[in-house]
Amino acid sequence: MAIIEARGLARTFTSRKRTVEAVRGVDLTVADGEIVGFLGPNGAGKTTTLRMLTTLLKPTAGSATVAGADLLRDPVGVRRRIGYVPQAIGATMGGTDPSCLVREELLDQAALYHMGRDDAVRRARLLTDQLDLTGLDQRLVKTLSGGQRRRLEIALGLVHEPRLVFLDEPTTGLDPQARSNLWDHIRGLRSDLGTTVFLTTHYLEEADALCDRVFIIDHGMIVAEGTPDALKRRISGDVVSLSVDAGATADAAALLRAQALVRDISSADGTLRLTVEHGEEALPLLLRVLDAAGVTLHSINLSRPTLDDVFLTLTGRSLRDDAPNDRPEDAAAPPRERRSAAQEDAVPAGTATKE
Amino acid sequence: MSFLRDTMVIFRRQEKLALRNPAWVIIGLTQPILYLALFGPLLTRLPASSLGVPAGNAYKFFVPGLLIQLGLFGSTFVGFTIIADWRSGVIERFRVTPVSRLAIMAGRVLRDVVTLVVQALVLVLAGLAFGLRAQLGAILISFGFIVLVAVGLASVSYATGLLTKSEDAFAPMVNTIVVPLMLLSGIMLPMTLGPGWLQGIARISPFRYIIDAMREAFQGHYFNTIMVEGIAVAAGMAAMFLWLGSRVFLRENA
Ligand SMILES: Nc1ncnc2c1ncn2[C@@H]1O[C@H](COP(=O)(O)OP(=O)(O)O)[C@@H](O)[C@H]1O
Numbered sequence: 094m095a096i097i098e099a100r101g102l103a104r105t106f107t108s109r110k111r112t113v114e115a116v117r118g119v120d121l122t123v124a125d126g127e128i129v130g131f132l133g134p135n136g137a138g139k140t141t142t143l144r145m146l147t148t149l150l151k152p153t154a155g156s157a158t159v160a161g162a163d164l165l166r167d168p169v170g171v172r173r174r175i176g177y178v179p180q181a182i183g184a185t186m187g188g189t190d191p192s193c194l195v196r197e198e199l200l201d202q203a204a205l206y207h208m209g210r211d212d213a214v215r216r217a218r219l220l221t222d223q224l225d226l227t228g229l230d231q232r233l234v235k236t237l238s239g240g241q242r243r244r245l246e247i248a249l250g251l252v253h254e255p256r257l258v259f260l261d262e263p264t265t266g267l268d269p270q271a272r273s274n275l276w277d278h279i280r281g282l283r284s285d286l287g288t289t290v291f292l293t294t295h296y297l298e299e300a301d302a303l304c305d306r307v308f309i310i311d312h313g314m315i316v317a318e319g320t321p322d323a324l325k326r327r328i329s330g331d332v333v334s335l336s337v338d339a340g341a342t343a344d345a346a347a348l349l350r351a352q353a354l355v356r357d358i359s360s361a362d363g364t365l366r367l368t369v370e371h372g373e374e375a376l377p378l379l380l381r382v383l384d385a386a387g388v389t390l391h392s393i394n395l396s397r398p399t400l401d402d403v404f405l406t407l408t409g410r411s412l413r414d415d416a417p418n419d420r421p422e423d424a425a426a427p428p429r430e431r432r433s434a435a436q437e438d439a440v441p442a443g444t445a446t447k448e
Numbered sequence: 449m450s451f452l453r454d455t456m457v458i459f460r461r462q463e464k465l466a467l468r469n470p471a472w473v474i475i476g477l478t479q480p481i482l483y484l485a486l487f488g489p490l491l492t493r494l495p496a497s498s499l500g501v502p503a504g505n506a507y508k509f510f511v512p513g514l515l516i517q518l519g520l521f522g523s524t525f526v527g528f529t530i531i532a533d534w535r536s537g538v539i540e541r542f543r544v545t546p547v548s549r550l551a552i553m554a555g556r557v558l559r560d561v562v563t564l565v566v567q568a569l570v571l572v573l574a575g576l577a578f579g580l581r582a583q584l585g586a587i588l589i590s591f592g593f594i595v596l597v598a599v600g601l602a603s604v605s606y607a608t609g610l611l612t613k614s615e616d617a618f619a620p621m622v623n624t625i626v627v628p629l630m631l632l633s634g635i636m637l638p639m640t641l642g643p644g645w646l647q648g649i650a651r652i653s654p655f656r657y658i659i660d661a662m663r664e665a666f667q668g669h670y671f672n673t674i675m676v677e678g679i680a681v682a683a684g685m686a687a688m689f690l691w692l693g694s695r696v697f698l699r700e701n702a
Pocket residue numbers: 106107108113114115133134135136137138139140141142
């Protein structure tokens with residue numbers, strides 16, 4: 094059953110004689126229990142879409158049913174059933190008051206959902222345990238670490254046990270460790286509670302590692318949709334890297350180029366980079382061919398295209414070059430280096446790197 | 449009713465935050481107390497007739513003025529706090545819950561009214577210590593006036609804060625409106641001392657009417673046209689600003 098069903102959702106901002114078509118006709122269907130990601134660069138329209146789906150912004154066009162309530166006719170019904178964790182970057186922060194105590198935030202939030210005091214206390218205790226906030230009850234929000242504060246913000250979105258929760262850039266600004274820790278919590282939401290999670294991100298590793306299904310959004314339009322694997326399969330071919338004796342490079346290249354499965358080949362310093370179709374099936378064949386010709390193979394590596402390659406193919410731009418300024422060390426580095434550095438620290442489950 | 453319950457939730461939250469950091473409440477009081485202590489004694493030397501009060505009781509003139517000053521400054525700057533809350537994302541977070549969006553404003557306004565009444569009480573007690581003679585009725589009536597003033601000004605201040613979303617825009621805007629209004633209200637000295645043109649433009653300040661009515665009450669005159677005018681202006685202003693504030697808080701993307 095679909096928990097979100099949106100048709101032609103659009104929003105145009107008019108400010109100072111300038112109009113911005115932030116979202117131009119988005120169709121979405123999200124099934125109950127999915128973790129769905131909205132992947133796109135800064136300014137793509139992710140937040141605007143989320144703000145429409147959560148009743149914060151009226152769409153200029155389109156309609157939607159969210160958690161069983163009509164977005165336009167029954168906004169309060171939508172609010173009752175969803176949780177929302179705002180993005181913690183840009184002009185506004187993630188929704189916690191620096192001078193509140195952790196416990197007060199949780200209890201106040203429960204009161205806003207009209208929960209009784211006992212329920213609220215019980216729920217606050219459960220959430221602090223689940224989200225690793227134990228012992229922080231009496232701490233002022235401003236004394237929390239970035240990761241703790243973000244987890245509190247997520248806890249606030251879950252106080253009323255919503256079936257559907259929207260997380261706007263849940264891990265942006267967090268260090269890698271806090272990020273993967275938060276991923277575990279988000280996975281837990283679905284596996285333990287069956288909560289549907291709709292998140293936005295501009296980190297492709299995040300979309301890849303966390304989401305069952307990804308919508309890629311650019312300039313206010315969805316340009317592709319599917320499981321991370323399916324999206325990556327749309328990019329024709331996998332990349333095979335081979336290293337052979339330096340003297341045998343040219344021979345090996347000629348040999349491999351003759352194979353029907355091999356699309357493209359380039360060589361440098363005894364390493365050959367091949368683009369092949371159906372990498373797993375191609376691998377044994379390539380090994381046999383080289384073996385038969387007596388070429389000694391030192392190593393072989395098969396890698397799949399990343400979501401960035403998908404984005405690149407669809408839009409002609411790389412998501413990585415669009416990283417926001419939340420990581421100054423990234424912004425300072427030249428684009429090429431950034432790209433390779435980012436690929437190294439990417440260890441999402443889906444990006445198989447087989448030896 | 450859920451609106452009232454929601455208002456109380458917001459009120460208690462704001463109250464808690466204010467009590468955690470009471471500096472502002474105290475700072476708000478120091479100014480009128482200083483005026484009372486350091487400016488009041490000058491007034492007692494002026495001929496009572498020029499203040500329009502019986503001889504020897506300049507405080508019947510001065511305390512109502514200070515009460516309005518307290519209300520004016522205490523309420524018009526509350527918009528700052530909602531800009532901070534908007535920036536921290538708290539406002540958006542509230543707006544996604546089923547809580548009444550009007551209660552998000554009403555709970556705050558209620559907190560501001562309570563704060564102001566407490567401050568006013570301290571100020572009146574200080575006034576009595578300095579030599580103010582006033583009937584209980586007069587004090588209650590003037591509290592009624594400042595509550596109306598606070599409700600209206602706080603509402604419009606929150607609305608302005610939420611619309612501008614920027615302290616840099618909000619502060620100069622409030623200052624350019626409040627200071628002339630205050631000067632034209634005769635808080636320190638009676639407007640009747642001024643030249644004709646000044647008295648003329650002073651008619652545009654609503655606080656002028658409210659202060660005049662409060663001063664009448666302190667003289668023991670509860671039923672006259674000045675009082676009716678004062679009540680009409682105070683109630684009208686509160687109603688209009690409350691309506692304006694509600695409009696902004698109910699807007700889809702305020
Ligand atoms: N309130 C607003 N007024 C005017 N323009 C806006 C507003 N909110 C967003 N935009 C514009 O809409 C576009 C999409 O923004 P947003 O949805 O925040 O993108 P994302 O979340 O993907 O980074 C951007 O060009 C942004 O400048």
